[in-house]
Amino acid sequence: MNHSADDTIKIRVTGLDFSYRKRPVLKNVTADFAGNSITALTGPSGVGKSTFLMTLNRLWEDLPGASMRGKVEIRLQGRLRDIYDRSMELTELRKKVAMVFQTPNPLPMSIRKNMAFPLKLAGERDKSAVNARIEEALRMANLWDEVKDRLEEDARALSGGQQQRLCIARALITEPEVLLLDEPTSSLDRHSTAIIEELLTGLKERLTILVVSHYLEQVVRISDRVVEFAGETIVSL
Amino acid sequence: MKTVREIAAERTFLLSALASSSITVGILAFMVFMGLPLLHEGGFFAILGNAWDPYRGAYGIYPMIAGTAAVSLLGLAVAFPLSLGCSFLTAGIAPKPLRGVLRRFIELMTGIPTVIYGFVGIFLLVPIIREFFRDGSGMCVLTAALVLGVMISPTMTLFFRDAFDRIPRAYLNAADALGASRAQKLIHVMLPLAKKGMLNGVILALGRAVGDTLIALMLAGNSAQVPSSVMEPARTLTAHIALVIAADYESPEFRSIFACGVVLYLFTMALTFLVRYLAHGEDARI
């Protein structure tokens, strides 16, 4: 096996087929993604970019009528693991492979509670530890200075760009190794987009980022590598 | 890999669903079980077709079936035009600010307890009917049907409104763009498109009319004869159950109320499936 030779591979997808309501979306997709890089996924809408992201954290399993075949391996804590293996715990996987959606989706609660939510799910009770991690994650998302005095306010009162950074911070709080972003800036103005692009570039040192994007400029600006999706498969790497 | 809590919660949900659905089956099964001895004696259809004359040993429920049909169909005939008119009013005939108020009021009317309709019916409508027609006690099919009609109208109106509300906005915009008046829009666009939904409303309202107990019990006079005119008293299946319940548990009278229960159950079930079938067809079309 030459697996061990290539320690830089973070995600390896082999022979992935995906269909939704009996309609094929992805066919025989095979790709490797290197660690600590930003990969942009582009292509026309409806070719399965978002679906591809969902196969990496198994979120598609909650969509009715979807089915998948193939193998997805992700290097977690230094070991390349088949994420569809029975030994892989789903909630653990989703904490390590975090996801941010197209439209900001803060939950209808305060900023602090939104941030603490993933920790609450994990059963973390130590209040000072929670607060410390909230601050750390918000700093990583370059949001701390803007919200530190209003943590008890409803998260939906933030601007669109701030909401999206809050969602990124919320995803970061579980200390993920992979961050999936599905067109994270498509609902934001130019200024907020620039802030988030800068943020993502900075995060590259800590984790591996896959971002779906329609905007060619953005793709060129921030990504180390571009993967283009077209008609059920990947055409250029 | 699921935790114990996860599995326990899922099992609880599943168990609740099974328990609640078993109630549906359980009620019918128990009813049939209790009425079984009666079926052995005379056969099911004999009970449905025979007259009620306990002194001569006849325990048929045919008069009650006829009574139920008379009261509920006449009630429906009263309610249909009222509900049609009210749904037209709230769907566009009435001026805009009034529509919302009207709808709100009709929603509230669905909450008036049936026993209150019956109570006011006895002391207000029964004397009027008695004086007006100068015939009998005033407790008759007509009295019960009038009150029943008023009772089910709000529900039926809301069903009609739901049918109107499901019409795609685009059709209404098209009618508006062509300069149709509110009445024209109603007659030529909304009515044809909402026909099926309105039929559903009528069927569901019929179910309520057949299932209502208190109004018929308090106002229809309760004589166990097939009524030959709307001025005569009648007894419905529901009222029959309420009246005979005090009889001796082993008596054939007591057994006969389970036949009533089974008939009511099966009839409302048939209506439910009819509505489901019609609604299904509608989904397939869109």
Next chain:
Amino acid sequence: MRRRILEKATVWFSWAAGLTLLASVAVLLCYLLAKGHEALSTGLIFGGTPPLRALLLQERVFDGLFPALAGTLLLIILSIAWAIPVGISTGIYLAEYADGRVKKALDAFFDVLAGIPSIVVGLFGFASAVFLHRHFSDRIGPCLLISSISLSFLVLPYLIRTTQAALEGIPGETRLTALALGATRVQNIFLVLIPRSLPGIMSGIVLAIGRCAEDTAVIMLTGAVASAGLPSSLLSQYEAVPFYIYYISSQYADPAELTSGYGASILLLMLCAVLFSAAYGIRKGLTHCTLYRA
């Protein structure tokens, strides 16, 4: 020209129908108020007994509605207590777990259950009581317990449908938010989906309470009686306001009793009006389709 007539006729017809219905209900309300307003006092509820002593259960109320009101209240609390856990869990199962054939079958079951006339449910409760009495214990008969269980069957479809509709109305993105953060399915349901659908579920509960308060057919078969005082246990008979109204209509002895019947009607009507406007107020989008699945 003929078209014009049709349109005009439609407008006239609509107003006539609307005014007829409104007038009937207005007459009903005015008649009740005219006949019953003089009965509205603390005497209507407590009779000759001092209210405080009655409330503290120190003295029995003989000629007032207090036992009937207490009976109705107990009945509501018990029925809702049985129905809420089962109804909401079933709603969750339908919305979040059931799929395909299972969902269709369950849907059909609950549609049928929602359509069963209340007297049939009452008959079922009564027959069960008789059955238990003969085969298990002669302490069991028609009673508060049997009534409340029967009533909970009656309101179960309301709770199931409102819960299911509220959960299914949540947009897909909200549904995935917590899952993507590592929530389990159950955590997602309890921490995100249920809190989001609370208004819908609450309106279902309020409607169910209204139904329990007004139902007469079930309770007259399963243990409501004209005079029982306050129920001493779950296995005793009880009084209830709607049954009292029904009883007075046929058995009143003197005008004073009849007047208190009007008074009781006004009380019950106000209670139901408050509950129903609360239910519709809590969730404006609550259509009749939610309940009847037309």
